[in-house]
Amino acid sequence: MRNAEATRERILEAAMAEFSAFGIQGARVDRIAENAGINKNMIYIYFKNKQTLFNTILQKQLTRVYKEIDFTPEDLPGFAVRVFDFAVNNPELMRLLAWSNIEQHAEGLSERDDAHSMKVISITEAQNSGLIGKAFPPSFILTTIMTLATSWTIANPFGLAFDSASLNNVQALRDGIAKAVGLIVYAGIEA
Amino acid sequence: MRNAEATRERILEAAMAEFSAFGIQGARVDRIAENAGINKNMIYIYFKNKQTLFNTILQKQLTRVYKEIDFTPEDLPGFAVRVFDFAVNNPELMRLLAWSNIEQHAEGLSERDDAHSMKVISITEAQNSGLIGKAFPPSFILTTIMTLATSWTIANPFGLAFDSASLNNVQALRDGIAKAVGLIVYAGIEA
DNA sequence: TTGTATTAACTAACCAGTCAGTTAGTTCTG
DNA sequence: CAGAACTAACTGACTGGTTAGTTAATACAA
Structure with a gap:
């Protein structure tokens, strides 16, 4: 199964749950990878680092708020x-x-x-x-x-x-x- | 300068600033020790661990709120x-x-x-x-x-x-x- | 076969908590 | 009151485990 877009989406989903539960500091990149069912390195390929991943999610959610x-x-x-x-x-x-x-x-x-x-x-x-x-x-x-x-x-x-x-x-x-x-x-x- | 009570108080003061800034997870015991001007081990002598130190401070502050x-x-x-x-x-x-x-x-x-x-x-x-x-x-x-x-x-x-x-x-x-x-x-x- | 998706193994830094030992201050004894 | 015996306060160095981020190698799709 090779599907860049789906992988990216699964990372975002797992990361949302992780960040929501533990914050930026408390979030564990390994745990996000495990819950997303992907290799940890994929996170660093699709997103620069943990902080960028968080910012991406926050941005996305805020846009959702203003829309809904x-x-x-x-x-x-x-x-x-x-x-x-x-x-x-x-x-x-x-x-x-x-x-x-x-x-x-x-x-x-x-x-x-x-x-x-x-x-x-x-x-x-x-x-x-x-x-x-x-x-x-x-x-x-x-x-x-x-x-x-x-x-x-x-x-x-x-x-x-x-x-x-x-x-x-x-x-x-x-x-x-x-x-x-x-x-x-x-x-x-x-x- | 050997003064158990003063040392304990300095730990609490430095820890309050640290926890307030970084939370429990984010707080660094080494940093608390440095800012309190004491040895890190003193923290473990006066308080069981990081969590206990946090609980002690929270308790103290809440009491203060209800009093003031x-x-x-x-x-x-x-x-x-x-x-x-x-x-x-x-x-x-x-x-x-x-x-x-x-x-x-x-x-x-x-x-x-x-x-x-x-x-x-x-x-x-x-x-x-x-x-x-x-x-x-x-x-x-x-x-x-x-x-x-x-x-x-x-x-x-x-x-x-x-x-x-x-x-x-x-x-x-x-x-x-x-x-x-x-x-x-x-x-x-x-x- | 070429480049993209994916993986496993690795590294360097960090950090809570421990431990063996030292120093300052107090009490006891002759 | 001298100094030995004891106690409480304190220190520096260490460790075992964790974690963000990297690298090099492999699988796959066109």
Whole structure:
């Protein structure tokens, strides 16, 4: 079986699981090779080194995030719920983000910054057109939404165990998040 | 200079910096010894191993957190601001928490769980006595406050760079957090 | 048969933990 | 109070195992 593309794909798949579980430092290249069912050297042929492999995966996953979650400034509670669902359904990805944050070797995150700036601008416009309230600055609103929506993932600084029981009723959390975000973004309107 | 207590303290200090920067896996015992200005073997005399050293530090820091931040169910916006100030002023500690979460070797966190349960009970009582609103479940309120208050630290899943500019005006963030928490906990009262 | 995919064996560096031994300080004894 | 006996603090050198990355040789497909 000789198939360059398939081999590359299997490396990426195994590496995603490995990096998500152990981070960059903790990931073992031998283990990735074994789980991918390929020889370790293939990793060094398809990717420069461990760090590059990680960067490739992070890039790919981030692109996926921005593609799969629609940003709707006119419906921020709905957006928050979408982020929440995505985060709860993709714990591997959340862990990858956490690792890239704390191990601080991340590169090429300009895409992330761009996506952030665009959202802040959209929120500003929504405020000016009266779609949402002006009680809070746009960047504050965005940060609040993103952290609120990911509170029940590995991102919670006090541990997921902190409030894991709530995950037994995902719909209740969805409702709570939508309501809380609504209070914040519609503060000052129709009140 | 022979002083067991001082030596132990210097190890803990250097280890805190090391673990905060590199985590458990990434921490280097040799580096801790060098920065503490002691012989590496002393670490193994005073502490069983690297993991035990980490656990000791985590325990100590968590105790400090619970001691230094008063929980006031009758003034949750104030509590949130206190958590925010503490988090912003103790980035090392926030990193330590993040490492202990993601590297999942943490032990002896019953103290943390107890502190959490107590707060949930207090919030429930506050709701029943009409001090705060019943729009959200107690555990939801607590989780929301904790993550909101730590959104501008390493805990932010999308990176601190996500909204680092806001940290230039800490007072504005404090006000925003207090206001947002107020909207959530007083929803349904005096409205 | 030519070049690409793949492999096994190897290397150099690193690192947690150990160990045999030394030095500083304290207690006991005559 | 001298100095021997003892204890606690500390040191430097080492080891066994691990790991990222390399190299040289082999299998295969066109």
